[in-house]
Amino acid sequence: MAAAAVALCQLTIASCKAASRRHDPAAGATVVGQLPEREASAIPTLMRRIMAQAHIPGAAVAIVRNGKVEWMSTYGSANTEYNVKVVPETPFQIASATKIYTAVLLLRMIEQHKLSLDDPVTKYIPNAPPEWRKITIRNLATHTSGLGPSPVDASVITAAQALPFIFKGKPIAAPGERAAYSSPDFTPLQYVLEKVGGKSFEQLLHDEVLVPAGMRCTTFDYAVEFGPQRIAYDIPGRAEYYRWSDTVNQRRWFLYAQYAYAAGGVYSCVRDMATLIAALDAGTLLSPASMALIETPARLNSGTSASFSVGLTSNTYRGKHWVGHSGGPAFSDVMYFPGEHLGIVVFTNQQRLYPEIASLIADQMIPAPSNYTVGVRDDFPALTSTLRTLLGGIAKGTVDGSLLVDADRESTVADLDEVGPVWVGLLGPITRIVLVSDAAAPDGGRLRRYRVMFGAHGQGIDATFDKHGKISDFQPNGD
Numbered sequence: 001m002a003a004a005a006v007a008l009c010q011l012t013i014a015s016c017k018a019a020s021r022r023h024d025p026a027a028g029a030t031v032v033g034q035l036p037e038r039e040a041s042a043i044p045t046l047m048r049r050i051m052a053q054a055h056i057p058g059a060a061v062a063i064v065r066n067g068k069v070e071w072m073s074t075y076g077s078a079n080t081e082y083n084v085k086v087v088p089e090t091p092f093q094i095a096s097a098t099k100i101y102t103a104v105l106l107l108r109m110i111e112q113h114k115l116s117l118d119d120p121v122t123k124y125i126p127n128a129p130p131e132w133r134k135i136t137i138r139n140l141a142t143h144t145s146g147l148g149p150s151p152v153d154a155s156v157i158t159a160a161q162a163l164p165f166i167f168k169g170k171p172i173a174a175p176g177e178r179a180a181y182s183s184p185d186f187t188p189l190q191y192v193l194e195k196v197g198g199k200s201f202e203q204l205l206h207d208e209v210l211v212p213a214g215m216r217c218t219t220f221d222y223a224v225e226f227g228p229q230r231i232a233y234d235i236p237g238r239a240e241y242y243r244w245s246d247t248v249n250q251r252r253w254f255l256y257a258q259y260a261y262a263a264g265g266v267y268s269c270v271r272d273m274a275t276l277i278a279a280l281d282a283g284t285l286l287s288p289a290s291m292a293l294i295e296t297p298a299r300l301n302s303g304t305s306a307s308f309s310v311g312l313t314s315n316t317y318r319g320k321h322w323v324g325h326s327g328g329p330a331f332s333d334v335m336y337f338p339g340e341h342l343g344i345v346v347f348t349n350q351q352r353l354y355p356e357i358a359s360l361i362a363d364q365m366i367p368a369p370s371n372y373t374v375g376v377r378d379d380f381p382a383l384t385s386t387l388r389t390l391l392g393g394i395a396k397g398t399v400d401g402s403l404l405v406d407a408d409r410e411s412t413v414a415d416l417d418e419v420g421p422v423w424v425g426l427l428g429p430i431t432r433i434v435l436v437s438d439a440a441a442p443d444g445g446r447l448r449r450y451r452v453m454f455g456a457h458g459q460g461i462d463a464t465f466d467k468h469g470k471i472s473d474f475q476p477n478g479d
Contacts, residue, residue, distance in 0.1 A: 030073065030074045030085075030086075030087060030088070031044075031071070031072070031073045032071070032072040032073075032088055033063075033069065033070050033071035033072060034070070034071065035063060035070060035071045038364070039063075039364050039365060040071070042364045043061060043063075043073065043361055043364060044073060044075075046357075046360055046361065046364075047059060047061065047073070047075055047357075048075075050357060050360070050426055051075060051076060053422075053425070053426055054244070054350060054352070054353050054422045054426060055242075055244040055249055055350060055352075056076065056348050056349070056350040056353065057076050057077045057078075057080050057240075057242055057249060057349055057350065058074075058075060058076040058077045058078045058085075058086040058090070058239055058348065058349050059074070059075045059076060059086065059346065059347065059348040059349075059357075060072070060073070060074045060075070060086055060088065060090060060092070060269070060270035060345075060346070060347045060348075061073050061074075061075075061270065061344075061345065061346050061347075061357075061361065062088075062270045062271070062273065062274035062343075062344075062345040063274075063342075063343070063344060063345075063361075063365075064274050064277045064278045064281060064336075064342070064343030064344075064345070065341060065342055065343075066281070066341045067278055067279075067281045067282030067283075067284075067341065068278055068282075069271070069274045069275060069278050072088045072270060072271060072274065074086040074087055074088060074090070074270070078090045078237065078238065078239040078240065078349065079239070079240045080240070080242070080249065081240075081251075084237065086239065087237075088269060088270055088271040089216075089217045089237070089269045089271055090217075090237055090238070090239050090269055090270075090347075091217055091218070091219065091235050091237065091238040091239065091267035091268060091269050092238070092239045092267065092268065092269065092270070092331060092332065092347040092348075092349060093238075093239070093241060093254060093256075093266075093267055093328070093331055094264075094266055094267070094268050094273070094327050094328070094331055094332035094347065095254070095256075095264045095265075095327030095328040095329075095331050095332060096263065096264045096325055096326065096327035096328070096332075097264075097266075097273075097324075097325040097326060097327040097331075097332035097333075097334055098261070098262070098263065098264045098265055098266040098327065099186065099262070099263060099264070099311045099312065099325050100273075100276070100311065100312060100324070100325050100334060101205055101209055101218070101266060101268075101276070102186065102189070102190075102193075102205075102262040102263070102311055103141065103294060103310050103311020103312055104209050104276065104280070104285065104286065104311075105193065105204055105205055105208050105209050106137075106141060106189070106193065106310065106311065107286055107290040107293060107294070107310065108208045108209065108212075108285075108286065108290075109193065109196060109197060109204075109208065110290070111286070111287055111290060114196045114197065115137060115192065115196050116137065117136065117137050117138040117141065117293070117310070118136055118137070118138060119136060119137050120133060120134070120135065120136055121135045121136065121137065121139075121140065121145075121188060121192065122135075124191070124192045124195050124196065125163065125188060125191065125192070128163075128167060128188075129167050131171050134174070134175045135147070135175045136175070137189070137192065138298070138310070139175045139176060139185070140185040140186070140188060140189040140192075141185070141189060141310045141311055142179065142298035142306060142308045142309065142310060142311075143179045143180055143181050143183055143185055143306070143308050144175065144176050144177070144178065144179050144180075144298055144300065144306060144308075145175055145183055145185050146171045146172060146173035146174050146175050146176075146177060146178075146180070146183075147166070147169060147171060147172070147183045147184055147185060148169045148170050148171055148172040148183070149169060149182055149183070149184065150165055150166045150167075150168055150169025150184055151165065152165040152166070152184075152187075152257070152259065153165060154225070156257070156259055157224065157257075157258050157259060158258065158259055159187050159188070159190040159191040159194060159201070159259045159260075159262075160191055160194075161259065162187050162191075162257075162259035162260075163187070163188065163191060166184050166187060166188065169184065174301070176300055176301040177300065177301055177302075178300060178306075179298070179300070179306040179307055179308050181308075184260075185263075186260060186262040186263035187259055187260050187262070187263070189262055190259070190260070190261065190262035190263075193262065201261050201262055202220050202261065205218075205266075209276070209285075210272075212285060213272075213275055213276050213279045213285055214275055214279075215268075215272040215275055215276060216271075216272065217268060217269035217271060217272045218266055218267065218268040218269070218272045219235060219266075219267055220258075220261060220265055220266060220267065221233050221234075221235055221238075221267060222258065223253075223255050223256065224258075225255060230253070230255065235267050238267055239347075239349040240253075240349060241253060241254065241331065241349050241350075241351055242349055242350055242351065243350070243351040243352050244350065244352045245352075249350075252351055264327060269347075270345055270347050273332075273334060273345045273347075274343065274345050277334070277336055277343035277345065278343070280294070280336070281336070281338075281341050281343065291338075293309065293310045294309055294310055294311070294312055294323060295309060295314075295321070295323055295338045296309055296314075297309050297314035298310070309323055311325075312324060312325055313325055313326075315477075315478035315479075316478060316479060317335070317337075317359055317362055317366070317478055317479045318362065318363075318366045318367070318368050318369060318372065318458070318479060319368075319369040319372075320337050320339060320340060320366055321337070321338065321339060322335045322336060322337045322338075323335075323336055323338070324336050324358075326355035328351060328353075328355075329351075329353070329354065329355055330348060330350070330351075330353035330354055330355040330356075330357075331347065331348060331349065331350075331351070332345075332346070332347050332348075332355075333345075333346040333347075333355040333356070333357055333358040334346075334358065335358045335359065335362060337362075337366070340365075340366065342362075342365060342366070344358045344361050344362055344365075345358070346358045346361070352418075352419075352422055353422050354419055354422055354423035354426075356423065356426070356427070356459075359457075359479075360457060363456055363457055368456065368458070372451070372458060373432060373434055373451075373453060374434070375434035375435040375436055375451070376435055376436065376437065376438060377435075378435045378438070379438070380438070380446060382469060383446060383448065383463075383465050383469055384433055384435065384450070386403055386465070386469060386470075386471065387433065387450065387452075387461070387463055387471070388430060388433055389403060390403045390404075390471060390474070391424055391430060391452065391461075392430070393416075393420075394416050394417075394420035394423070394424045394425075395420055395421065395424040395425040395427075396420070396421065396425065397417045397418075397420050397421045397425075398417065399413045399416045399417050399420065401413045402470075403470060403471055404470060404471050404472070405466055405470045405471065405472040407472070424459075427454035427457055427459065428454045428455055428457075429454065429455075430452060430453065430454060431453050431454065431455055432452075432453040433450055433451075433452050433453070434450060434451040434452075434453065434458075435448065435449075435450055436449040436450060436451055436460075437449040441464065441465075441466075443466060443467060444466075444467035445464060445465045445466040445467050445472070446464070446465045447462075447464055448462070448463050448464075448465065449461070449462050449463075449477065450462075450463065451479060458479050459476060459479070460476060460477035460478050460479040461474070461475070461476060461477065462474070462475045462476075462477045463475075
C-alpha cells in the first residue's frame with residue numbers, strides 16, 4: 001500500500017472519539033440520545049427478538065430526525081471470540097451501502113464543476129469500446145449503463161487496471177433502457193472520480209465527504225490475497241462477520257476488491273452514517289439541486305422511473321418515498337425518508353440475514369396509511385392461496401417445489417430455503433394478504449402485486465403466475 005493510503009487509514013481511525021453514553025440494562029444496549037418513550041421501548045425489544053431469532057452477534061441502530069442524530073443504540077458483540085462489545089464507533093463492513101458515500105462524493109465534485117452527470121464516459125475514458133459512446137456519468141451512477149457483467153482477474157488492484165476486463169463485457173441493454181444492479185458501473189465511475197479528482201478514491205472520500213461531514217470512523221482495510229494468504233491493515237475495534245451454519249456462527253471475511261471500493265468496501269460506524277444522513281437532511285453537505293438528484297429516481301428511456309436515483313435505491317414504504325441502500329446483503333440497511341426528515345440506520349455482523357430491520361423500525365415511526373390493507377377484488381383466489389402456501393414454506397425453510405415452474409426450480413427452492421427463515425420467518429405469522437394489482441400476462445398467466453401483512457408490518461411481493469397457476473417469478477418490492 002502507498003504511504004498516503006497508510007496515513008489515511010491511520011488518520012481516520014486515530015480520530016475516532018468515544019462519546020458519552022449511558023447503559024440501559026433493560027434494553028440490553030448502550031444508548032445515546034433520547035426518543036419518545038414508545039419508540040425507545042419498541043426498538044430495543046424488536047432488536048432483542050430479531051438478534052435472538054437470526055443469531056446476530058452484534059448490531060447498531062441510529063435514528064436521525066430533522067437534521068439531527070436523535071438516538072443511537074448498540075447491542076451484543078463485535079467479536080465473540082474476544083467478547084468485544086459493539087459501541088457507536090464500532091466499524092462495520094457496510095458492503096454496498098458504500099454507494100451512499102460515493103453518491104455524495106460524486107455530487108460534491110459536480111457542485112465544484114469538475115464533471116457533469118451528462119458527460120459521456122468516453123470524455124474521461126477515451127479508449128473505451130465504441131458502444132460506450134452513449135453512456136453518461138448519470139448512467140453509471142444510476143445503474144442504467146446497459147453494461148453486462150465482466151470477470152476481472154484476481155490480481156487486479158486499481159480501477160484503471162480493471163477497465164480492460166470490463167471493456168470485454170457485452171452490453172445487455174442500450175444506455176437508459178433499463179436498470180441493472182449487477183452491472184460493473186461503479187468501477188468506471190471510480191476511475192473517473194480518481195482521474196478528475198487527481199487522488200485515490202479513498203483519499204477523495206476522506207477529503208470531500210468524511211472531513212466536511214465530521215465522520216471519524218470510516219476507513220478501508222486494503223485487503224489483498226497472495227496465494228493462501230490474505231493481507232490487510234488493522235481497523236481497531238472493527239466488527240467481525242459471521243454466518244449462522246446449522247448450530248454455530250462461523251467467522252467469515254469478505255474480500256472487497258480495491259478497484260470496486262466505490263461500490264462496496266468501506267468500514268464505517270453507525271455514528272458516521274447517521275452523521276452523514278443528518279448533514280444531508282440539514283442541507284449542510286449538498287445543495288438542494290444535488291439532494292433532488294439523490295431523492296428522485298432516474299428516468300428510463302421509456303419515461304418510467306428506475307428503482308435507483310444517483311447512487312441510492314429508491315422506493316416507497318407505507319406510502320412514503322424513501323432512498324437508501326443495504327449491503328452484505330444485511331450488514332447494513334439504511335432508509336432515509338426525505339418528506340419525513342427521518343433516517344434509519346441499522347448495521348449488523350450477521351451475513352445470513354435479509355435487510356428488513358430498518359423497515360420494521362420504520363413501523364414504529366411512520367403510521368400506516370388508511371388504505372394500507374385495502375386491495376382490489378381477487379378474481380383468482382386460488383393464486384393467492386398458492387402464494388400463502390409458498391410463503392409458509394419459505395418461513396420454515398421447507399419450500400414445496402411443486403408450486404413453482406420447472407425452470408431453475410431446484411436452485412430457486414435452495415435459495416428460498418436458505419434466506420426464508422431469516423426473511424419471512426422473522427416477520428411472524430401472516431395475518432392477511434392484500435391484492436394490490438392484477439393483470440393478464442402475455443402467456444395466459446397473471447402478473448400480481450401483493451401486500452402481505454404480518455400483523456402491522458407489510459411486505460410487498462410481486463408474483464408472476466403461469467397459465468397453470470404455478471409461480472414463475474417472485475420478488476419483494478418494498479411495500
